[in-house]
Amino acid sequence: MRCLAWFTLVSALCFASCASAPYYQNQPMAPGYARGEEIPAGMARLTFARPPVKGRPVLTLELWIDGQEAAKIGNGEWAGLLVEAGDRTIEVAEVIAGARVPRLSFTRLVAVGEGKDVYVENVKPTAISVDFSDLFSIQEDVRLNYSALTRVPALYSAVYADGSHTLVGEAPHAPKSVASARAEPQAPMQAREPDSPPNAPANRSSPFSSNVLAVVIGNRDYQRGTSAAAYAVNDARAFRDLLEKRLGIGEKDITYLENAGLADMISIFGGSGGYKKSRIYRMASLRENPPDLIVYYSGHGAPATSGLSKGEGYLVPVDADLQAVQDTGYSIDMLLDNVEAMKDEGVLGRSWLSFDACFSGQSGDGSLLVRNVSGLAVRSVSPRSYPQDSLVMFASSGEEFASWYPDQGHGLFTFFLLKGLSGEADTDGDGEISVAEISSYLRKWVPRYANGLNAQDQTPQVLEEGSMDGFLKVGFE
Helix, strand or coil: CHHHHHHHHHHHHHHHHHHHHHHECCCCCCCCCCCCCCCCCCEEEEEEECCCCCCCCCEEEEEEECCEEEEEECCCEEEEEEEECEEEEEEEEEEECCEEEEEEEEEEEEEECCCCEEEEEECCCCCCCCCHHHHEEEECCCCECHHHCEECCCCEEEECCCCCEEECCCCCCCCCCCCCCCCCCCCCCCCCCCCCCCCCCCEEECCCCCCEEEEEEECCCCCCCCCCCCCHHHHHHHHHHHHHHHCCCCHHHEEEEECCCHHHHHHHHCCCCCHHHCHHHHHHHCCCCCCEEEEEEECCEEECCCCCCCCCEEECCCCCCHHHHHHHCEEHHHHHHHHHHHHHCCCCCCEEEEEECCCCCECCCCCECCCCCCCCCCCCCCCCCCCCCEEEEECCCCCCCCCEEHHHCEEHHHHHHHHHHHHHCCCCCCCEECHHHHHHHHHHHHHHHHHHHHCCCCCCEEEEECCCCCCCCEEEC
16 A cells, blocks of 8 residues: 555656656746846846746745845746855745745855856756755756746845845946945835836935934844844835935935844933933034934834833834833833934934834734733833924834835835835925925825735824924935
8 A cells, every 4th residue: 555655656746747848958048137138247147937837826936045035936937136246045935825834945055156147946846855955956057948937027136245135127236346245225116006107316405415414223133032123124224325325415424233232222312311422412512513313213113011111112122122121122202302302402403213113012014022912902102202393204103013015125114215205205296305295105105005915004104393394305306
């Protein structure tokens, strides 16, 4: 009986292999990104493909390069993108009905040569193997017949060794060197709307460029068992690039941190009653005129779950203990109070603070951050007050969670904030963006996509306090 079972299995695999045979060999034309164009200096072209398999419509494959999700393909599809030459970590995982299967994945360090084509091909899609990597071919020689496959766009057009990337449809830049490169600014990705216009050009003027201080923080990799904020670093890098390349703010005026701990946040913003020791205060004090302040944070937020501060919102440093976030998190109220104190002293001018985080105790996928505490059991409360002459943006309201946008590799709020400030929020066509326009744009698109992605409500808050006329009046040529 056992022999009969093995015979049946082997016969089935042989049949499957024969059935897939037409999709192998005899590739007439090398596929990949920018077919017919030369590969930029310092780069290589990577193609990710699988043949069609009947009866497996819910299966997709995900390709990750150096920890970044780079492409998703289904049956009979391939995607091409550019990667910086050198040693690249390639991970392939099979996803069933949206759920990743841990055992059906592998990670491989691949040496990618400059100017070379590398193919990651699922050459045995119907076979059974203990080692998932046995089902793939990773080499410079093509095995699949791409004339029988459908091309789909990769999530990015190019991935670089420093973790940055450019978008599909943009011209990839040539890195300064193979060993180390810095990508061109990560412009806002295009929402998948048929009438979506191209990215707006860099602005011709900005109210910030002459006298501003900016703080940009992306907290992704949490300690103490807290789940990662998957796209926080992507968000922070993109926002920094928007400040530099589109709003004209100098690199020296931007304090940029990834994975900031509590000590980092206290050093930048100050502690309770100690704002004069903060980096912002020290830098602003050296200015002849009070600078405007921009603060952007992407990462987890959480409410205090007990004590006098129960329900108050906290930014979550990567070393915070969520069971005691009131002691190990950074209070939103304290941040706003310190900014207000610096304004009262005449050290700061106007301020714009944006938070792609929610304070309901949930992550961007709706899972709970705080163990053994219901997200509905702790009602998050609004900050006590807002600084005068300020613009404060929150990704969501009340008990809503701030959704992620996995297909675009960003928080949903940040995706549309970047997109709006790149020109799409200019609804009246006067070539400038006002606070009212960006507020209307965010309130239109974020709830719509949150409902479509997660069947959840997400309503951004855009709060203008005092006189902010012309503050976001960013012009475009």
